Amino acid sequence: MKYSFNWLKELSGTKNSPEKVVEFLTMRAMEVEGVEKIGGIPDGVVVGKILEIKKHPNADKLQITKIDVGANNYLPIVCGAWNINVGDMVPVALAGTKLPNNMEIKAAEIRGEKSHGMLCAEDELGLGKDHGGILILSKNAKVGEKVSKYLGSSDTVIEIKVLPDRAHDALSHVGVAREITALENKKFDYDFDGLKLPGKKSKVLSVKIEDKKLCPRYIGAVMTDVKIQSSPLWMQERLKACGIKAINNVVDATNYVMLELGSPLHAFDADKLKVKSEKLNIVVRRAKNKEKLTLLDDSQIELNNSDLLITNGATPLALAGIMGGKDSGISDTTKTIVIEAANFNAVNIRRTRTRLNIKTESSDRFEKDLDPNLAEKAMTRIIEILEHTADAKLEGIVDVYPNKIKPWKINLDLNYVNNLLGENVPTKEIKKILAALGISATIQPYKAVCVISTFRVDIKTPEELIEEIGRVWGYEKIKPQALIEPVEPAKINEQVFFERKVKNILVGLGFDEMYNYSFYSRRDTEICGLNDVKHYELANPMNPEQELVRASLVPNILKDVRQNLKYFQSFDIFEIGRVYYPNNNKVEEKRMLVMTTVLEKDKSTETFFHLKGASEDLLEHLGINDANFNLDIKCPSVAHSGRTAGIRINNENIGIIAEINPTVLAKYKIKNRVAICEIDLEKLLAETPKTKTYQSIGKFPTVTRDISMIVPEGIAYAQIKNLVQKTGGDLIHDVQLFDYFEAKKSLAIRISLSAQDRTLASGEVDEVMRKIVLKLEKELRVEVRK
């Protein structure tokens, strides 16, 4: 909310500058979001006396004046207004002055006559809307003095971010002024808390509250002989400073009191409260389902049974606490008005205004739970104001307030204050601080019995009192203190450190880390064949591109690929993140790794093996040497069906490695081939040995033998390798592929053989090799070249 410093100053009596007050508030009370100086007549506008008025020789509508601006300066000024007379004191904008409307005054020739300045109208000085003629100043004004000495005060607008805990009382000038006096260790001059309604009962108004839970209090006041006109300039200035447009004296008064005290008010045209008789009726009731109302802003809303209406018993007049109806507002001819000062249930106001998506100054305050006693203060104030600004007369008041809210008590343990803050605040100080905030504290041994004024709706617990004490006392006085609990070694979060290890290995392997959003679009699920996976949907997405909560890391990393191909020809990237989907009414949240490889277009055939190698390196470094890349999985449609393998460790399927299906790539407009490897990190951690075990380095020599062969269609390398290992048993130290031709599928392997306890005799090796060749030929129909 925007606050006028002049207003705050008047209420608090502060002698400090706006800057100092802002500093106080920031450090001890609430966050100031902005400070802006406004208004004020520029220094270049001075008092001038009209010495002479002549007709302009070349223009019928203009006159030439001679103005005394003091210090023997007599300026010729061309003027188009006719309300001036010789001897008048007028505001003169000297050449070089910039007026509030941004007009810059220059010495000029107007139709051939010199003009050294400008005589100003009210609007040109930013004082009002009047452009009827030059503003005539008092005869007592002194020639040559700045006009700002006589007119148009400047102000500083302070914008404060009032958080929900203080919205009950501090969305008002009185609330913030109270803070200022407390922080300056002073007392409030004017007794706003003592404002009591005039005792006059209305003879014509009846108020009925049908739902007392939704409307704990309703005060109606009938005012007659109202003269609708503009508000006084000072009131308009204050409203303007707070960002509220002046309309007329009645509407302005409701806004003024709201800004002053924080209580929204509403004014009805009394005629609209009549139903078939001269009696004025107010009935506060729940709306009927589908009941309709046209609001002040011309919008038509449809209500339901949980919304609260102000009616005249027959027709709805206003949406309670949110906005008035179009038909019940006051007009220029209104003579009798009914002012409403009420209290409404905060939760209900919030529900209605959220559902209808309406936000007003009124709903903003009522939804933060106001003190019902505030309505009385506000009503007292507006009656007082309207008697002055609209010549209105109070006919009488009706106040329905069944359950009176009274101040409440909190016992505050004084040791707790110091124990929580870690700072010894003297008891005397505690009492003083609380008193300044409207909380009276009676000190007893070790405790203070605190009586909370009803406007501090937020203070319900000792901790809330401690906060008040701490902030006013000054948080900066609290000294840093080491924890007294003994330090124990921190338990290691295995998953976190495992993921970090995986990241470090991948970085070592040349992979760059991506962080992607957890959302993607419906189109992404269609392209990537994820339509069958149940997704969580955002109720309020930023845009359709981010409508679904990701159940896979693949779509977003493919978009990373597309983006980076603009600048790089080949790269390896990865992301570690979570995917989420519903599973039996529970949230399944998985930690996943996705690795992606893109190579230059002419190396596209190597893409898959490049990534496979990296994934094998990763697993090997983690201590997993027996990962099984298999064809036992159902190939997802995002993958290339001829280039996909499942990854299995100890019979647990932990992931998949594949080239992306070229049709998917085409839809993302990716021209290179892309390989992707997706691994479930919780499963991977479970299969990762906690520690590595040393394998003794063989003392006996290793013998190598090569076999080259032609392999029939449909036989996988893994089958050959498995067969060699199975047949050779413990003697097989290693099997390596060293030559491979895709055409005709010919390949060559090098087998290393050794034993732990002896040097292998060549006969022994020959025998094993003979068996291997035999098996290859027999079981896999491999043609071994001899």
Add this chain to the structure above:
Amino acid sequence: MLEHKINDIKKQVQSDVLEIKNGAELFELEKKYLGRKSEFTNILKNLKDLSPEERKKVGELANRTKREIEKIIATKKQELDGAVDLEKERIDVTLPGARRGVGHLNPISIVRNEIEDIFTSMGFEIADGPEVETEFYNFDALNIPADHPARDMQDTFFLKDDKLAMRSQTSAMQARFMQKHKPPFRIIAPGKVFRNEATDATHEHTFYQFEALVVGENTNVGNLKHIAEVFFSEFFRTDVKVRLRPSYFPFTEPSFEFDITCTMCGGVGCKGCRGGGWLELGGAGMVNQNVFTAAGYPRNKYQGFAWGFGFERLAMMKYKIDEVRLFHGGDLRFVKQF
């Protein structure tokens, strides 16, 4: 006479060997001085013609000299074995190296690792919670009941079903952790959080926070200040002071806005802190007793502090990054710089 001859041969070998440039020449040299037709072999052959005394004397010298010559040749041979024409093999060492291509962590990960390491060293456990969170843990357990205006303080991404939301703060893990652990404890919980907010150079709808939660029987505001000062001084490798300003969060009471002295100017005021000397980092406070009771602790038995600070802000300060959307932008030109 013969002795002179033998010594001359040795001298000759010593000087000749200096001229040898390759194996072939050395072979010739060896042949020349020790070969079957060499003078030296001749001398040895003719030893038998000498008197016994002479024979003994000259023989000894000859054999010794032979061994010496052999040694000279062997030494030269070793020298020649690794020898190449270094000048011929000169390369342009300013040509680019063959890069293996090491990868890069996203700066959020780097910052996260540093934070985790510092807190681990201070005895903090690293905890964690789900990113898709129930309304209970994201709001109710944090003292933000339904229809409370504080729900507006963070624009939350709600899911269409099941009363779920993308967690709007790491504090959502507080009650989860406390339900399973008894004080005293000290933890941090780094993680991804989500806010339905318009994005710009300093605002992101997805970002990372780290929650700190320290609970004991006497934990106080002074402890919060201390831990924070130790951590930030370590993180920025400079002496950092903290400042608490009043604020409001439903899950803490008292609540603070948390500032640190500007790490660029040390608090005197500079461009980075817009002259104020302080940098705003986030929210903190003493755990609200309602949060303890929601987690099943008795009211007013424990006291604790908590904070939630953003990684991005720290990374931006550390690396002078001026655009927050880069972290999730997926742009290698960004990531490769770290």
